[in-house]
Amino acid sequence: MLRIEKLTKRFGVNTAVDAATLDIDKPAMIGIIGRSGAGKSTLLRMINRLADASEGRILFEGRDVTALRGAARRAWQSDCAMIFQQFNLVPRMDVVSNVLHGTLNRRSTLATVFNLYPTADIHRAIEILDRLGIAEHAPKRAEALSGGQQQRVAIARALMQDPRIILADEPIASLDPMNAQTVMEALRRIHDEDGRTVICNLHTLDTARRYCDRVVGMRDGRIVFDGLPAQLTTGVAREIYGAGADFSEAATSTEIDTLDASIRAARKGAAPVY
Amino acid sequence: MAEASDNSIRVDGIQLAYMAQVRARRIMNLILIVLFAALMFSGFATADARNAGGFWDGLGNVLDFPADVFGEAMERAHLLPGYLLKYLPSLLETVNIAGAATLLGAVMGLLLSLLATRGLAPFPWLITPVRRLLDILRAVPEIVIALVLIFLLGGGPVPAMIAIALHTTGALGKLLSEVNENASLKPVEGLESVGANWSQRMALGVLPQVAPNHLSYVLLRFEINIRASAILGFVGAGGIGYDLRNTMSWGQGKFDEAAAIFVLLFLTIVVVDQCSSALRNRLTHGTSPSKVTS
Numbered sequence: 001m002l003r004i005e006k007l008t009k010r011f012g013v014n015t016a017v018d019a020a021t022l023d024i025d026k027p028a029m030i031g032i033i034g035r036s037g038a039g040k041s042t043l044l045r046m047i048n049r050l051a052d053a054s055e056g057r058i059l060f061e062g063r064d065v066t067a068l069r070g071a072a073r074r075a076w077q078s079d080c081a082m083i084f085q086q087f088n089l090v091p092r093m094d095v096v097s098n099v100l101h102g103t104l105n106r107r108s109t110l111a112t113v114f115n116l117y118p119t120a121d122i123h124r125a126i127e128i129l130d131r132l133g134i135a136e137h138a139p140k141r142a143e144a145l146s147g148g149q150q151q152r153v154a155i156a157r158a159l160m161q162d163p164r165i166i167l168a169d170e171p172i173a174s175l176d177p178m179n180a181q182t183v184m185e186a187l188r189r190i191h192d193e194d195g196r197t198v199i200c201n202l203h204t205l206d207t208a209r210r211y212c213d214r215v216v217g218m219r220d221g222r223i224v225f226d227g228l229p230a231q232l233t234t235g236v237a238r239e240i241y242g243a244g245a246d247f248s249e250a251a252t253s254t255e256i257d258t259l260d261a262s263i264r265a266a267r268k269g270a271a272p273v274y
Numbered sequence: 275m276a277e278a279s280d281n282s283i284r285v286d287g288i289q290l291a292y293m294a295q296v297r298a299r300r301i302m303n304l305i306l307i308v309l310f311a312a313l314m315f316s317g318f319a320t321a322d323a324r325n326a327g328g329f330w331d332g333l334g335n336v337l338d339f340p341a342d343v344f345g346e347a348m349e350r351a352h353l354l355p356g357y358l359l360k361y362l363p364s365l366l367e368t369v370n371i372a373g374a375a376t377l378l379g380a381v382m383g384l385l386l387s388l389l390a391t392r393g394l395a396p397f398p399w400l401i402t403p404v405r406r407l408l409d410i411l412r413a414v415p416e417i418v419i420a421l422v423l424i425f426l427l428g429g430g431p432v433p434a435m436i437a438i439a440l441h442t443t444g445a446l447g448k449l450l451s452e453v454n455e456n457a458s459l460k461p462v463e464g465l466e467s468v469g470a471n472w473s474q475r476m477a478l479g480v481l482p483q484v485a486p487n488h489l490s491y492v493l494l495r496f497e498i499n500i501r502a503s504a505i506l507g508f509v510g511a512g513g514i515g516y517d518l519r520n521t522m523s524w525g526q527g528k529f530d531e532a533a534a535i536f537v538l539l540f541l542t543i544v545v546v547d548q549c550s551s552a553l554r555n556r557l558t559h560g561t562s563p564s565k566v567t568s
Contacts, residue, residue: 096292114303115296122296123289130285138292 007056031208034218078105081158091143102160148179347533357534368513379442387450411444434511493550
């Protein structure tokens with residue numbers, strides 16, 4: 001379905017992504033982990049074509065996505081939704097308008113600039129918001145919502161695109177543990193119920209293990225691990241993060257359960273072992 | 275099952291309420307567009323009716339003057355470099371008037387802008403008087419101030435400089451105060467917590483945040499002031515405006531020199547624009563190469 005071949009991105013002398021190769025043959029929920037600067041965001045931005053690749057190809061169902069220009073590129077972007085760490089909504093517009101932005105590629109410029117969306121689209125936008133549990137916030141301005149709610153609006157915008165793939169770039173990094181759980185569960189549900197492929201950059205191992213079918217580890221722009229969550233041992237994690245023996249998963253965790261576990265372990269007088 | 279139908283009733287309610295809101299907004303937009311179009315046409319019709327010659331009759335002659343200037347300039351193109359040199363001193367005088375007026379106006383405007391910004395002003399009761407003062411400074415055309423001052427002080431660059439500086443104070447005071455409003459108060463609170471006085475809080479807490487925007491407004495004002503000081507030359511303030519008036523009068527056969535002056539003014543604006551974007555980039559991004567994040 002999606003094939004990435006030796007994808008490389010250079011910024012001047014720095015190589016952000018170095019000959020990344022990845023093959024996704026059926027819809028799945030995939031987590032990409034690695035420390036900051038490992039090239040996770042750049043990889044997703046190249047798939048969405050927000051950034052151009054320096055070398056290599058991205059193939060979607062046999063079509064070379066990296067070669068698309070102009071309208072064809074924008075059509076691909078509408079098929080390949082992106083969710084950002086900082087939500088990237090238009091803060092002064094209401095929630096439904098933000099969700100309707102997911103249809104911009106299909107509608108005429110003049111109609112959208114004057115906010116003339118079809119009634120059916122507006123109804124669908126509110127139904128999607130209801131599915132994510134935030135329909136009652138529909139008429140509010142996006143900036144009036146909490147972080148977790150805003151991220152769900154961003155997911156609703158992505159769903160409004162009716163995309164083949166959803167890319168999520170650190171979707172929970174700015175959220176507290178409760179909101180993080182809601183957002184991750186929403187993404188998982190979208191994969192389970194709609195069968196869409198979700199590729200998700202994450203910075204905590206336990207999140208990747210808990211929600212993803214497959215985990216990809218990146219270090220210094222290279223893909224250094226590609227396997228099942230169960231194969232992701234502490235040793236492998238140390239290698240991905242380039243950490244020493246003092247590396248503890250609990251220290252980076254945002255899960256409430258892990259926190260409890262590590263506190264319990266600390267009370268027992270033993271360091272948490274994973 | 276009952277839960278599902280309850281939910282669909284709830285969603286229907288939200289959809290209906292939102293659609294009502296959308297319809298109200300669309301009607302408002304339509305009214306505004308109609309109003310805008312009506313104002314534009316009626317305003318134009320009024321202006322055209324009061325016109326001495328009539329807009330549509332004169333439309334064909336609009337290009338006559340530029341054509342004459344361009345024609346004469348092309349005929350005597352070989353003289354152009356000489357004219358550029360000849361008028362350079364007047365241009366420097368004009369730029370000098372604009373520069374001095376901008377500096378003076380920017381300093382006063384900055385001070386008044388801080389006094390007129392809610393949340394930053396040291397004396398809240400002074401905000402409204404300061405704003406009205408800025409309004410007055412903006413309302414009086416600089417050419418009127420210049421004419422009065424020329425009458426009192428005699429012709430020359432100083433009255434022009436004062437006139438432009440006063441108008442600049444009014445204009446920049448308002449613009450800079452709007453920029454100040456968007457500055458975050460957190461650094462200011464941080465400085466207050468260490469015992470800094472008002473001037474220190476403004477200079478060290480607010481200015482670093484707003485400096486790039488302030489600079490761009492001041493430099494835009496500098497461009498506007500170059501043009502303003504050229505216009506004031508028409509009424510006896512010296513500089514390139516005086517030369518422009520003499521060469522531009524019809525029937526003197528000096529249109530080639532007028533063209534040279536236009537070229538000089540254009541080049542000046544280009545230079546100022548280029549310098550200002552370079553300066554602003556340095557101020558916003560610093561001189562170090564930008565960091566790469568992934």
